[in-house]
Amino acid sequence: MAKDGSTGYLTTRVDAVVNYFRKNSVWPLPFGTSCCGIEMMATLCSDYDMSRFGAEVVRFSPRQSDLLIVAGIVNSKMAPVMRNVYDQMADPKFVMSFGACASSGGIFNVYSVAQGIDTILPVDIYVPGCPPAPEGVINGLMRLQEMIQRGETQSQRRERGTITI
Ligand code: SF4
Numbered sequence: 001m002a003k004d005g006s007t008g009y010l011t012t013r014v015d016a017v018v019n020y021f022r023k024n025s026v027w028p029l030p031f032g033t034s035c036c037g038i039e040m041m042a043t044l045c046s047d048y049d050m051s052r053f054g055a056e057v058v059r060f061s062p063r064q065s066d067l068l069i070v071a072g073i074v075n076s077k078m079a080p081v082m083r084n085v086y087d088q089m090a091d092p093k094f095v096m097s098f099g100a101c102a103s104s105g106g107i108f109n110v111y112s113v114a115q116g117i118d119t120i121l122p123v124d125i126y127v128p129g130c131p132p133a134p135e136g137v138i139n140g141l142m143r144l145q146e147m148i149q150r151g152e153t154q155s156q157r158r159e160r161g162t163i164t165i
Contacts, residue, residue: 015151022066023148024054026094026141029065031082034072036099039131048134053141062088067144068121071098071131073106074114086121092155094148096140097123100130122154 032040043050050056059065062085074082086095097117100106103126105115114120124147127140147153157163 016149019149019151022092023145025057026053026055026067026144026148027057027059027065028055028067028069029059029062029085029089030069030071031085032069032071033074033078034101036071036101036131039134040069040071040098040137043134043137048138050138050141053138053145055141062086063090065089066092067094067096069096069098070102070117073101073108074117074120075112076114079114079120082117083120091159092148092153094124094144094153094155095121096137096144097126098137098140099132100128103128106130122158124153 028044030037030040030044032038042048044056044058055067062068066089068086068089070082086093095117097103101108101113102117103123105113109115117123125140125144127136129136132140144153148156151157151160154163
């Protein structure tokens with residue numbers, strides 16, 4: 001019964017509740033390969049308080065993580081390792097491409113560097129910059145949380161069968 005004496009009830013869907021808790025407990029796995037990795041470490045410092053978003057529990061095991069943050073240059077020898085890490089994560093899992101090099105190869109337009117990690121695995125959110133500022137990373141995380149709540153991440157859509165990658 002409400003304070004004004006009226007009665008009523010609240011309805012929701014199970015997936016909306018699950019997504020609410022899921023978006024507020026994203027556990028990142030940092031895959032830092034170069035200079036962007038340093039900026040990612042700065043983002044995870046207490047100054048930026050990632051615990052506000054429930055994303056401060058950094059794990060270095062793919063079994064315990066659901067957000068792969070790829071920060072830096074991914075060369076062709078590193079690409080299968082990154083894909084292997086991604087494949088070991090349980091669904092639903094999310095991927096953030098951190099910085100210009102991860103998103104497009106950046107200034108390294110050469111055969112030995114992946115020209116975007118989305119040529120190797122599905123990416124949910126791209127954070128621009130060289131390197132991105134911590135505020136940009138937080139903005140990217142908040143956009144990702146919105147996608148998780150709506151059930152629009154790549155792995156959520158794949159689970160529903162609306163995409164097949
Ligand atoms: S985007 Fe810039 S800072 Fe990040 S890895 Fe590439 S060169 Fe380094």
